[in-house]
Amino acid sequence: MKKYNPLFVLAVLLLFSLESLAQSDAAWNQKIDSLFTEWNTPNHPGGAIAVMKDGKTIFSQAYGLASLEYLVPNSTGTIFNTGSVSKQFTAMGIVRLEEEGKLSFDDDIRKYIPELPDFGEKITIRHMLHHTSGLRSLHTLFGLAGWRDDDSRSNADLNRIILNQEDLNFSPGSEYLYCNTGYMLMVNIIENVTGEVFKEWMQENIFSELNMSQTYVEDLYSRVVPNNATSYYGSDHFERAVEYWGYVGSGNMHSTTADLLTWLSNFSHPKKGWESSFLKMQTVDLLTDGSENDYAFGVIVDEHLGKKRIQHGGSIGGFRAYVATYPEDELSIVALTNFSAGNPGGHSNQIAEIILGKSDVEPTPKPTFKSISLSNETLAKFEGTYWDNKAKSMQKVQLKNDTLRYSGTGRERALVPISSNTFKLLDVPADVEVKFETATKKDQLLVSVDGGAPSTFKEVANPEFKEEDLKDYVGEYYSSEVETTYTISVKDGKIELYQVRHGFIPAKVLFKDVLTADYPTNVIQFVRDSKGKITGILITNGRVRNAWFKKVL
Missing domain, CATH: 3.40.710.10 (DD-peptidase/beta-lactamase superfamily)
Incomplete structure (x- = not known):
């Protein structure tokens, strides 16, 4: 048998290994490059992509234009x-x-x-x-104060407005x-x-x-x-x-x-x-x-x-x-x-x-459940308007065609009973469970997603609202925290807010004393004193919660 020098054998193995890696890199590069065909079309912005594996840059490409005005292409060194x-x-x-x-x-x-x-x-x-x-976050705080999306903003601006904040x-x-x-x-x-x-x-x-x-x-x-x-x-x-x-x-x-x-x-x-x-x-x-x-x-x-x-x-x-x-x-x-x-x-x-490669972890199986039958009389006890004051989210539960229907800002979905007071929400990608406090008492519902901590929705005691009640909301509301005023007015039966830099912002009533409106206000809640007189509003717009505006006029 012919004997080979061990160094020769090692060199051959290393060569094959390098060739295999090169083939692997080439296959990866081709597949990665194919993801960015759209970026490389004429008169189109794009970007730069880089990939490192085992300490080696195996892919680095640029696509599209860095400047549409001057037709300057992006490069791998573009900043x-x-x-x-x-x-x-x-x-x-x-x-x-x-x-x-x-x-x-x-x-x-x-x-x-x-x-x-x-x-x-x-x-x-x-x-x-x-x-x-x-802490309240920069952009939503500035938006509430009257900054528009394309207004300049700096750390110095934040350092001024943060001094006015009274709540977290x-x-x-x-x-x-x-x-x-x-x-x-x-x-x-x-x-x-x-x-x-x-x-x-x-x-x-x-x-x-x-x-x-x-x-x-x-x-x-x-x-x-x-x-x-x-x-x-x-x-x-x-x-x-x-x-x-x-x-x-x-x-x-x-x-x-x-x-x-x-x-x-x-x-x-x-x-x-x-x-x-x-x-x-x-x-x-x-x-x-x-x-x-x-x-x-x-x-x-x-x-x-x-x-x-x-x-x-x-x-x-x-x-x-x-x-x-x-x-x-x-x-x-x-x-x-x-x-x-x-x-x-x-x-x-x-x-x-x-x-x-694709994950070798088994995907979480889609939850299965066994539904039960409840009478319309029982289902009707759960109807109502429910409000999560923390998330500023509303859900309505209504009985339609022998089925409870659950709806918020999105489309209605069916609730299927699995016990006397617990339901599963259909046609959603997650496992959503909706539980009413008891089968006879409907003052709150608990909503949990994929087994997580539940969100609590309290039933709104008096959700009814009459159009003539809109006049109670009319007035000017000022916040020292953002140093601005929002004016609420009613015209042709429709309610709207006005801020000098945002202009008129259309709003609608969710239920008594709660409005929803376009950004930067989103949710407006009216606050009343012990005699029922409105003293101000709380505005929540995502990363700012419950900013206080006192009624001044």
């Missing part, structure tokens, strides 16, 4: 505004200062920003990192509610602790240290920086997004796909001296009721395809960004786009499936 992807870098700034002993995650934020109002409850840096602070959305630590305000206030903390300007400190202590040479914080949207993409709204016909974003901490970090791959690689193989920092970034903490929150420090830690994933998206103007790393598989994906329909998160998921 994009990453939107809220920025938050993880602000969080890392806090982590590095904590490791230097200059602050604690559990410090009261007023230790570093003493001018903030005392809300009567301790808000910690940890709360802001996890979006559990209860909820008790710190009790809920998760995405909040740009918290990440902007972390800028104040970093500057007050270091004595340096945030963007300069970040450049020296984060970006330069991690070899991210094309990454920077931008606090002046009118500044001209070469090789930056312009962003656009639309999917077929495009409009240029007017730039108004002068705030930092929560957004407006600019970067390239290559720099972001460098960053993500640290979650698998951190740079020496940064091991504990990238581990702390993945810290998740329970809410005060013991429920889970997968938002860590500026990143979301979840699972995809049965694999651990660390990810975050970003959106500002027409820019859309998404970064994801699967640290145990040493796979990182960066998708940056300059048009609002770019869907980088969806494309990232498709790329992950191409490389990692």
Whole structure:
């Protein structure tokens, strides 16, 4: 038998291995490239995509135009505004200062920003990192105050308006509610602790240290920086997004796909001296009721395809960004786009499936249940209007054609009884259970989704409303928290609000003393004194809850 030199055998095996990897890379590249055909059509914005596997960049391509006006194409080195992807870098700034002993995650934020109002409850840096602070969020707060979508806004604007706030959305630590305000206030903390300007400190202590040479914080949207993409709204016909974003901490970090791959690689193989920092970034903490929150420090830690994933998206103007790393598989994906329909998160998921394959985790089986029969007399006892005052959500339950029908702002759906007071909601993608308190007492219903903690809807005692009652709502309402007035008036039997910068906002009555209206007001609740006289309104618009407006006229 002919004998071969062991080194020769090893070289042959290595050659075959490299050829196999090259074939695998080529197959992946072809499949990935096919996902972006639409981006590469004439006169179309696009973006840049980069993929790293096992420490090697296996895909890096650019598509479409960086500028529709001047027909400049995107390149793999084009710089994009990453939107809220920025938050993880602000969080890392806090982590590095904590490791230097200059602050604690559990410090009261007023230790570093003493001018903030005392809300009567301790808000910690940890709360802001996890979006559990209860603070009202930037854009919805500004919208309520009269800012339009394309108005310039800055950290200085937030620092003024935050001083007027008298209430929180909820008790710190009790809920998760995405909040740009918290990440902007972390800028104040970093500057007050270091004595340096945030963007300069970040450049020296984060970006330069991690070899991210094309990454920077931008606090002046009118500044001209070469090789930056312009962003656009639309999917077929495009409009240029007017730039108004002068705030930092929560957004407006600019970067390239290559720099972001460098960053993500640290979650698998951190740079020496940064091991504990990238581990702390993945810290998740329970809410005060013991429920889970997968938002860590500026990143979301979840699972995809049965694999651990660390990810975050970003959106500002027409820019859309998404970064994801699967640290145990040493796979990182960066998708940056300059048009609002770019869907980088969806494309990232498709790329992950191409490389990692479909999940080998068995899908959760669709729940089955056995229905029972209840008489119309019994079903009729559950009819009513129900209101979740926390979520500002209304549901109506009505008996139609021998079936209870459940409806809110969407279409009606059937409720099928599985016990004397418990029902399943049909034609929805989740397992939704609706439980009335008792079969004879209908003062509340509990709605749980996929076995989660239930939402409580109280029955509205007097939902009836007469059109002539609209006159009670007419008047002017002023809020010192946002320093603006909303006027409510009735014309031709229709009710509307008016604010000097938003103009007329159509509204309608949900039930007595509760209106729904277009953004930025959304839900308006009238407050009455012991004699039934209206004293003011509470406005909720998503990330601002129960902003008080006193009736002044």
